Amino acid sequence: MPEANSGMANQPTTSHRTSDRACTLATPSTESCRQSAYTMPHKEESQLEIVELHPTFAAEVRGTNFHDLGSDVFDEIHAAITKYGVVKFPKTGLDDAGHVAFASRFGELDDVSPYTKHGKKHRLAFEQLFDVSNLLEDGSVAPIGSHRAAMNKGNSLFHVDSSFNPRRAGYSLLKAHELPPKGTGGATEYADTRTAFDELPEELKKELLEKDYVACHSLYHSRKTAAPGFLTDINPEDHFMSRHKLVQRHEPSGRMNLYIASHAHHIEGVSPEKSRQLLDTLYKHACQPKYIVAIDWNDNSDLILWDNTCVMHRAMAGTYEGKHARDMRRATVHDGSIHAWGLNEPSNDRMGFP
Ligand SMILES: O=C(O)CCC(=O)C(=O)O
Ligand SMILES: [Fe+2]
Numbered sequence: 001m002p003e004a005n006s007g008m009a010n011q012p013t014t015s016h017r018t019s020d021r022a023c024t025l026a027t028p029s030t031e032s033c034r035q036s037a038y039t040m041p042h043k044e045e046s047q048l049e050i051v052e053l054h055p056t057f058a059a060e061v062r063g064t065n066f067h068d069l070g071s072d073v074f075d076e077i078h079a080a081i082t083k084y085g086v087v088k089f090p091k092t093g094l095d096d097a098g099h100v101a102f103a104s105r106f107g108e109l110d111d112v113s114p115y116t117k118h119g120k121k122h123r124l125a126f127e128q129l130f131d132v133s134n135l136l137e138d139g140s141v142a143p144i145g146s147h148r149a150a151m152n153k154g155n156s157l158f159h160v161d162s163s164f165n166p167r168r169a170g171y172s173l174l175k176a177h178e179l180p181p182k183g184t185g186g187a188t189e190y191a192d193t194r195t196a197f198d199e200l201p202e203e204l205k206k207e208l209l210e211k212d213y214v215a216c217h218s219l220y221h222s223r224k225t226a227a228p229g230f231l232t233d234i235n236p237e238d239h240f241m242s243r244h245k246l247v248q249r250h251e252p253s254g255r256m257n258l259y260i261a262s263h264a265h266h267i268e269g270v271s272p273e274k275s276r277q278l279l280d281t282l283y284k285h286a287c288q289p290k291y292i293v294a295i296d297w298n299d300n301s302d303l304i305l306w307d308n309t310c311v312m313h314r315a316m317a318g319t320y321e322g323k324h325a326r327d328m329r330r331a332t333v334h335d336g337s338i339h340a341w342g343l344n345e346p347s348n349d350r351m352g353f354p
Contacts, residue, residue: 046076048064048077050084052084053088053295054192057086057195058085058087058190058295059083059087060089061080062090064092067098074105081305086295086305087305087306088295088305097126103333107171107335109331110169110333110334113350118352118353120353123135132328132330133177134148134325134327135327141322147230155315156316158189158191158262158312159222159263159312159314160261163217163261164222164263164351165351166349167346169335170333175302175330176297177329178300180323187316188313188314189294189316190292190295190312191292193259194310195291197256198256209247213245214244214246215264215267216242218240219352221262222262225262237265240351243344245339252307255310260312287312309335
C-alpha cells in the first residue's frame with residue numbers, strides 16, 4: 001500500500017494546502033479520511049494513492065496507469081469520484097484518443113455538433129472533445145474583447161456543464177493540452193454543492209424540501225450575464241430552457257445536492273422577485289470560500305474529472321488571457337442517473353452558439 005503523506009515536495013498545489021491528507025480507498029475509515037454514506041470497494045490492496053485537497057471534497061489520485069487500466073482500478077476511480085466529486089489525475093500521459101477512450105468508460109459521450117451546426121469550426125480531431133481553450137480556430141490566441149473571449153467568459157462563472165440541455169451532463173473530464181506560463185493564472189475552481197446544501201440555514205432547507213422548486217436553465221442567460229455586451233439580440237426567454245429540480249438526491253452517493261449554476265434563469269411558480277432573490281441567495285451561499293477549492297494545472301497531460309451533479313466549477317481568469325495559449329479539452333459524459341432529463345422531454349436537441 002502506498003505510504004501516506006509522502007512529503008511536502010510531492011504535495012499538489014491547491015488553495016487548501018494545509019488540509020492535504022493522503023489516504024487510500026482501501027482504507028476509507030482512517031481518521032484523516034472523511035466518512036461518507038456509501039460503501040467503498042473492499043480490497044486488500046489499493047493501487048491508487050488519494051490525497052485530499054479540501055476538508056469536504058476533491059482529491060488528487062496518483063498512481064493510475066492509463067495505458068493499462070483494469071476494471072478493479074476503474075472501480076476504485078469510480079468510488080473516488082462518488083465520494084470526492086472532483087478528482088485530479090496528474091500527468092496522465094493521455095493524448096486526445098486516450099482521453100476520449102477513458103471518458104467513454106464513464107458512459108455515453110456528448111459531442112460538439114450543436115456548436116458546429118451554428119457555424120463554429122471545430123479545431124480538434126475528435127467531435128467528443130469540447131474546445132474550451134482560449135484559441136481561435138487557426139490556433140492563435142483569442143484577443144481580449146473578441147467573440148471567442150467573450151463566450152469563454154461564461155466559463156468563469158460557477159456552473160455545471162449542460163444543465164441547459166434536455167439531458168444534463170454527468171461527468172466532465174477536462175485535460176490540459178498546452179498550459180500558459182506558471183504564475184499567469186488559469187486554475188480551475190470547484191464548489192461543493194452537497195456540503196453547501198447540508199449547511200443551509202434550517203428554515204431555508206425546510207422551504208426547499210417542502211416546495212421542491214424547479215429551476216429553468218439557459219445557456220444564453222449565463223453567456224449574457226458573463227459578457228453583457230454580447231448576444232444583445234437574444235432574449236433567453238424566447239428560447240428553450242431546461243427544467244431541473246433545485247434540490248435532489250445525488251444518486252451515486254445518496255447525499256442531497258443543491259443543483260444550481262450560473263445557467264439558472266428563474267424558478268418556476270414564484271414571482272420574478274422571489275425567484276431572483278432565492279437564486280441569488282443560494283448561489284452566493286454555495287460560492288462561499290469555505291466550499292471552494294482551486295486546483296492548479298501543472299503538466300500538459302493533467303486531467304480533472306468532476307461530477308456535475310454534485311459540484312460546480314469555473315475557469316479562473318489570469319494575465320495569460322489575450323497573450324498565451326491555454327489549450328484545454330473536455331470530454332462530457334451524459335448523465336446516466338434518474339435525474340438526467342430533469343422534467344424535460346427526452347430529445348437530442350442541444351444548445352450551442354458559433
Ligand atoms: O477551463 C476551465 O478551467 C474550465 C472550463 C469549463 O467550464 C469546462 O470545461 O466545462
Ligand atoms: Fe464547464
